[in-house]
Amino acid sequence: MRNKVNTPIKTLAIFIGSLLSCVLTPGVAAQDQDFRDLGRGYAHLISFEAEPEIAAAWFTVDNNDESLSDSDISTTKLPLYKEFESDQHEWRWFAQGAVSYMTYEESLYIEEIFERRESLTPKYTAYGGLLEGGVIMPLSNGFSLAPSLGLGVSSLENETKFSNPLIEDMLPPNARGQFYDWDTLASVARGHLALLYDQEHGSFRLKGSAHLSYSYIDSFHESTDFQGFHNHSSTFTLKLDVRHPLNVSVREHPLFIIGHLGNTTFLGSGRDELGFSYFNELGISLGVESVAIGIMGLLGDDVDGWSLTFNYDY
Secondary structure, eight states: OOOOOOOHHHHHHHHHHHHHHHHHSTTOOOOOOOHHHHHHHHHHHHHHHHOTTSOSEEEEEOOOOTTBOOEEEEEEEEEEEEEEEOSSSSOEEEEEEEEEEEEEEOOEEEEEETTEEEEEEEEEEEEEEEEEEEEEEEOSTTEEEEEEEEEEEEEEEEEEEESSHHHHHTSOTTHHHHTBSEEEEEEEEEEEEEEEEEEEETTEEEEEEEEEEEEEEEEESOOTTOOOOEEEEEEEEEEEEEEEEEEEEETTEEEEEEEEEEEEEEESTTTTTTSOSEEEEEEEEEEETTEEEEEEEEEETTEEEEEEEEEOOO
16 A cells, blocks of 8 residues: 555645634644646646547446545546548548546544534536547558647546535635635646557457657636646556457358557656556457447545446447
8 A cells, every 4th residue: 555645636725724724723824835746637627538549448446544534526528539541642531529528525524523424525627528640650560650730629627526615704705716616717738749550460360559649738718816837747558459250150240359558647746646656457348340349447546436438430
């Protein structure tokens, strides 16, 4: 078990807790909260929501802290991908992107206020779209290089619920709108480089990929009193799909099976902002013609979950 860093929600909760301590204990000063710490977490949330390589999934993060509940993260994504042949050379243009929706929620328990255990529950909701274009450059032996650039827009909002409304009444008036109950839009500028592999070996077809992405997130159109933020986030993703035909047909359409293996690792100083820095994927899909649907299990450092996978034009 590793020592947990403060997630953006936990950082916010600690700050609110320090404000409450000032009220309940005269002479105690509130902790100074550098808004850049929160902004780094907000940027990572949006990057996670917008990333096309991260599929629709449901995560549970173990916070290893009695004062915190486990974090619940859910993402829903509609992936977009299309290739365009070139008449002049072997390179192929492609467009990809995603329309996505994400929620992130956990509770902080506050002991011995009003003679019973109280709590506050911040919930983050993000949704938006990202579109990028690039080129696939064939190398040799089934390998290709695929750089791309993308732009997107996301919305991020915070809604915090208090188990007892008197807790909120004890906070400074400017806390609401500055640290909780706010909303903003954010632009996403993304650079992406992928090494692709696609080759048949007997009755098996292997498709592999390594993705390195860098995203710069800058908020705009913030709600009143919210300071806004700008930061960056980087992700490295590995994926391997192994396809094999089955000796079964449905209405003369042969079925096939795909095994999935993958890893997603967040890079940089903000890699732990969601409460985990990586997760692994292992799953299976069943397909007919060029479409396959399946499920994957997810496991990482203090995180587990599951994901739905949808492959088309396979």
